[in-house]
Amino acid sequence: MAKDLRPFSVVDNSGFRRLVNTLEPKYAIPSRPYFSRTVLPALYQETKAKVTQSLKEAECISITTDGWTSRATQSYITVTAHVMTSEWEIKSFVLQTRPLFTSHTGLNIAEVLKSAVLEWGLDNNQGIAVVTDNARNMDVAVREAGLSPHIKCFAHTLNLASKAGLNVNRASRLLGRVRRVAAFFHRSSTATAVLATKQGMLNLPAHKLIMDVVTRWNSS
Incomplete structure (x- = not known):
């Protein structure tokens, strides 16, 4: 009996059924089809009526x-x-x-x-x-x-306008240079360590360089 009283998370299905049967022999555990065919459809219809x-x-x-x-x-x-x-x-x-x-x-x-x-x-x-x-x-x-x-959608319109602005030659070239610098530090653990050391020497907050994502203009 003591073995079956372990937390439910570590009791297998058969052990759980034995435990319930010991506590209340007359109780019938609802089956999975009962929930999928009866409980959930009823809950859906009730919610749909309210909506x-x-x-x-x-x-x-x-x-x-x-x-x-x-x-x-x-x-x-x-x-x-x-x-x-x-x-x-x-x-x-x-x-x-x-x-x-x-x-x-x-x-x-x-x-x-x-x-x-x-x-x-x-x-x-x-x-x-x-x-x-x-x-x-x-x-x-x-x-x-x-x-x-x-x-x-205004957010999508703003995103398209911003991406068009960032594709201007001067902005695009500048972003290309920044990406190469950020990529260098992402690839080199040594450079990242040196960057962190230099920031500490200058009493600056410890920051890492971020890589922008094409689909998120605000990261650029």
Whole structure:
């Protein structure tokens, strides 16, 4: 009996069942199919009902959407709704994340958007603002889905403008020199140690040189 009273994290499945059977012989442990077929679907329907009610009560609804790829190289489209309550509280609901087995064309993405609008009863709203990135396929998708107005993500616009500015010859050449210096210290442990020593001699904070990332202009 003492052996079976080890922490659950180190008790195997059969040991756990013996322990429960000893404590309460009449208790039947729910199976995995019970949770996957009964508990989780019921929880989903309960949550969906609450979200649907919140969307019905909202005067204005906006949605954001984007495509992304998992580590297993599977493509998905996520649709999120945003509403403001009568108390001026912003609420966001991830309505769905659907796999996209076809190419990311505007027409295919439009079908996903139209499906989400119908499933969540948003088709009765007059005008649903949609926020996306600046990709051309998103332009086509929002237009084909009949949603309006279409608002381009400001952060993405800023990113594109900044990258264009950094590609100017003078800025690009300067960044190239800085990258070579930073790369040298990243490759050499000896140089890194000398850099740390010199900073200490000059009473400077101990910093390492950072390498910028092409997709994050603020790192440059």
